[in-house]
Amino acid sequence: MASEAPSVQADGRRAGRRPATSAAELEHLALRMFTEQGFDETTVDDIAREAGIGRRTVFRYFASKNDLAWGNFDAHLEDMRAALADAPPDEPMLAVLRRAILDFNTYPAAEGAWLRRRMTLILGTPALQAHSTLRFESWRTVVAEFVARRVGQPVGALLPQAVAAAHLGVAVTAYEQWLRSGDTDLVGILAEALDLLGTGFAAL
Template identity: 50%
Template sequence: MAFRLFAERGFEETSVDAIAEAAGIGRRTLFRYYPSKNDIPWGRFEAGLEHLREYLRAMPADIPVYQAVHQAVLDFNHLDETAIPQHRERMRLLLTTPALQAHSALKYAAWRRVIAEYVADRYGLSADDLLPRTVGHVSLGMALSAYEQWLNGRDASLPQLLDAALASLRQYLSEGPGAGDSAAAPAGSPSRNPGRRVPD
């Protein structure tokens, strides 16, 4: 209901009262599901983050970090065919509505944190160290670039675009001979486990 109203009237012009009325619920009930109007386009994002976190935790310890992140991002964005049209409208709204950008930045930060925490655990670092934070930013940027291409009406499917964008993570996180220590502990970010070898 909300997305139909947003499409017809615009996000900023659609009131919470109108959304509640269209859904057949009261305003207070609506706010029990969504803390604010800005949260409505994000749906069950927090539940998705928890699934992403658990998916990464379940990864085998010997899987390369770049592969784990790649697979996790693909899984996070997996959709049933019937859900694709609404998801396209959701992402178009989130990526192109100026009024949503500040709120979206908070959501993106939470997503990056999940990735950073996983990478930090694998490399024996803190999630606030340079490498984990960078991987969080890079992987988010790759995913958003894929979404922008998808929304532009390219022929490739969303999974194909995400897969292609994330493939370059391998170049970023694959270490050559003798590169392990420098990749694990960037300048100014000493490893919390200096004796641990960086995974491939």
């Protein structure tokens, strides 16, 4: 016998569903809704209703709908900033950057499918592009600040900015390759891309 459809409460949430109680749960729910329904078509109210929480609670976890797509990017970025600051001063600059960037992009296996959803959404959704520019700029600033300290130049000087932009470029390209190639290893592709950059594309 076919099962009965789940009942719906007055707030539109399916009865019996446990409310989302963490930022990670809310992030995963939002990513699922964005990829299944479309980013533009999914509102914060839709997410709150599905999560079984109020709209204000959503904004306690995330400042905007755009931030839901990025998850805990800011916390990861602060971890990378700390790793760069703690690196031994005699370790070559590019080696430090390589390790920090690979660590920044290393996720538990259980998060792999969610990461693929997130990056497909971020790189392929026009409505997220302006917000993505701000996020990428924050990432570049962390790298440029590290390089500037190492070379004794202002953070806005050409060398720190060029190094930061080059590393961001190969990182984004590695993600694009990973998304196109199915189940291949993201960190492996990224390591290969960073090695190409580190050798000045000597293979050419």
